[in-house]
Amino acid sequence: IPFSSAQPAPTTPAFGARPEIAGAGMTALVEWVEELAALTEPAAVHWVDGSRAENEALLRAMVDEGKLIKLNPEWRPGSYLARSHPSDVARTEARTFIASENEQDAGPTNNWIAPTEIRGILNPLFQGSMRGRTMYVVPFSMGPVGGPLSHIGVQVTDSPYAVTSIGIMTRVGADVLREIAGGAHWVKTVHSVGAPLAPGQQDVAWPCNDEKYIVHFPDTLEVWSYGSGYGGNAILAKKCFALRIASVIGRDEGWLAEHMLLIRVIDPRGKAYHVAAAFPSACGKTNLAMLRPTIPGWRVETLGDDIAWLRPGEDGRLWAINPEAGFFGVAPGTGESTNVTAVETLWGNTIFTNVALRPDGDVWWEGLTDEPPAHLTDWEGNPWTPAMGRPAAHPNSRFTVSAAQCPQIADDWDAPQGVPLDAILFGGRRATNVPLVVEATDWTHGVFMGSNISSERTAAAEGTVGELRRDPFAMLPFCGYNMADYFGHWLKVGQKLRFDRAPRVFQVNWFRKGADGRFLWPGFGDNSRVVDWIIRRIEGQVPAVDSPIGRLPRTEDLNLEGIDVPQADLDELFAIDPVSWTREADLTEEFYSTFDGRVPAALQAELAALRYRLKVA
Ligand code: SAT
Ligand code: MN
8 A cells, every 4th residue: 555645756666665576575574564454454554665765754744743843953953852652751561571372481570471362462452553544564684684693573563753763773674675585584573552543533742552562472573562652662673672582582593682782992002802781771881882981092982782692603702793773872861971972973863752852943851961951841842941850851761863873883883793702791770789890700600690680770661760670681671581591591602602712701880889879980981990900801911809799800900090089989899798798699599589490500509609708708
C-alpha cells in the first residue's frame, strides 16, 4: 500500500513502496508483514529505505502533526525536540517479560510469562492497534551489514519517532533486505504505540497506551512491544534485541552481548589498548566512552557507549564490536565541564526527548551550563524559571545522535571484526564500601565481581532513585535468560580465551563518598588516572596490594599530577572494611540463593574464599 501523496521521480520507486528484491527470504518477510498488517489494520504500509530524503520527509510530517518541535537551525541545525507523554519517560521493567517455554530459563531476575498465555493477551491488543496510522517496516543491521559479528532484524512499528530513532541508532536500508533475501537469519520485532485512530480522530503529540507490554520470545527470537513510545521500549534493536535476544543467541553460539561502552585508550608512546566497561544505565557510560584524559599525552577514542558484543577469536583474545550506530544518551549532567565531547557531538542532527526549550529555539537541561537560563519551557511544555525549584528537563531526558558525529570517534569504529579487548571494567554507583578501583585475580574472580555489582537506582528505569539494587554485569534488566546460567556462560567464554590474552578484569567506583557526603574522587576526565593505572598493571609496570576483595593500587602509584586529592581521601577511597564487606558477602549469599542452586560452583567457591580472606584480614 503506497504511503505518499508526493509525486515519485519516474526512475525511483514510490515513497515507502516495497523495493523489488527477489529471494526466498524476501518472500517470507513479505508474508510476515502482510500477516501483521492483517492483524493491526494500518491505513498504509511504508517500507523504510533509510534514505536521507525519507528521513527528512518523516521529520517534516512529524513537525506538521505537532509531534516534534523543530529547533532553531541557527543554534541546532537539523535537530528536533520530542515531548513524551508524562507517563512514558523511561523503561518499564515491571512490564518487560521474557516469554520462554520454560520458566526456569527466564530465571528469578526476569518477569516470566508463558508464551501461549502472553500471545493470548497480545493478539487482541495488537488487533487493529495501528488503525488510522502507517505501519513502517524497518530492516536494520546491528553491526556493519554482513559483518562476522553482525546480526540483522526487522522492526514493524506505527511510530515515526521510533523509525527516525532507529535510523540513527542502527544501519537501516535495502542492503539489509538483500541479506534477508539471500537467506540470512533475521530477528522479528513488532511495535505498536497502542493508540489506533478512529476516522477523523485528531492525533496527540505522543500517542501511547496506559497498558504496556515489552515481551521477548527467546525460543523464537522475537520481540513484541505494545503501548510505549519510549526509547528502550520502542527502539527494539537496542535493549530488546541487542541485549535480551542477543544474549540468548550469544549463549547458544558462544559469545556475549553486554551492556558495555567500548573505548580505545592511547598512551603517550602511541600504544593503543581497548577497554570495555559495564555500568548500569545513567552511571556514566557515555562520559567514560567520550573521556578526555586530564593526564597529558593520553588520548581516548570512542567506539561505543552502551552495548558491546564480545566474541572469542581464533587467536585466544576477546574481540568486541559496538553493534549500534548512534548514541541514546542521558542529557542531564552532560555539559562543558563533564562531557564536552558529547556537547560537541550534539551540534546538530539530533533528536532530543524531554529536555527543556529555550526562548531562542535551542535546548537546555540541568548541567548543560552551570547557570540555568532565566526562562525556559520545561519538558512538559510549561513555562519555567529557576525559582520554581524543579528540574526543567526530565531526569531521564535523552539525545539521539549518530556516532559518526562524535569528534573523537575512532576512524575504524565500525570495523566488522571489532577490536581485541585488553581490559573489562565493572562498575556502579556506590557511596560506600567499593573502592575507586580493584583488580580481579583471574577471570573467575572477575566473573564473581561482575555477578556482584550493585548500584544505586537512577532515573533510567521506573523505581525509587537512590535505592541500592543488585545489578550483575549491569545486565539485570537486560539478560534474556536465567542470570545464573549467564554467569556460567561468562565462565565458559573465559575458557575459550588464552590465559595470557584474556582481558584483565577490574571493578571501579567513581561515586564513593566521605562521611560528610562529599564525593571523594573528582571523576570525569580524571578517571583517566584510574585507566592509566589499569594499563600500567596490564603492562606489569606497577605492583598491587592484595586485599580480601582483590588487588588494590598503592596510592603512590596513581598519577595525581595536577589534581589535589588529600591523602586522607585517598585512604578512604581504598578503605576495605571487613565488617561491611562481610555484610556484602551475606547479601551475595542471599542473592545467589534465589537461583535454586543454578549459580556455578566456581562462584560459590569464590564467595567462600572471600569470606575466608575477610575473616583473617
Ligand atoms: O533502555 S534505554 O535504551 O532506553 C536507555 C538505558 O536505560 O540505558
Ligand atoms: Mn544502557
